[in-house]
Amino acid sequence: MENSKLKEIILAEMEQSNFDVFLRSDFAHIGNYDRVGKALSQLCKECKLLRLGSGLYCLTEISDLFPGEVIPKAKSLPALAREALTRLGYQVVVSKAERERQEGRSTQVPTGRRLAIKGKQPNRKIGYDGTYVTYEHAK
Structure with missing residues (x-):
């Protein structure tokens, strides 16, 4: 199969x-x-896809806020990372900062870039453009 045809099929799927x-x-x-x-x-070089990590990709769009900047099409980085980890078989739960906010013990709003993982911790970086999520061990 020709490479351009392969790219078309991938994008269509x-x-x-x-x-x-x-x-x-x-x-x-x-x-x-x-x-x-x-x-x-x-496809990443053509700015049609964004590489979030080793073997992880998402569709892109051009930012309205910063013209010319390529951003994920669907969700924020924390939401994409949460979906990626779930698809990779990790159990993502509410982080300590999110739990404290929900219980009223903190007024700080968590960024969402710190994800709590139950069980074995991932050893992969997920992010783009120098911004990555971090992990904490959940009890």
Whole structure:
């Protein structure tokens, strides 16, 4: 299959999907590992996709606030990271800061970029443009 055709198929599947975060493995049925990886890389260079981490991608749009800046199309970084981790099999729960805010013990509004993970902690960075989420161990 020609590379441009492969890119078209990947974009079409992403547009029709219910997910906002896509794993490289979501496209294993389209072509082999290297060809899919090359197509995803080219789509990132063309600013049609944003690489959130190793094997994690999302669709993009141009920011209204900062013309020319490419941002995720659907959600904020914390929401995308939460979806990515859930799809990777991690259990994401309410963080300590969010829990304190909900219980009225704090007036600070959490940024959402610190995610609480139950069980084994991920060893991957999720983010873009120098901004990444961090993890805390949940009890």
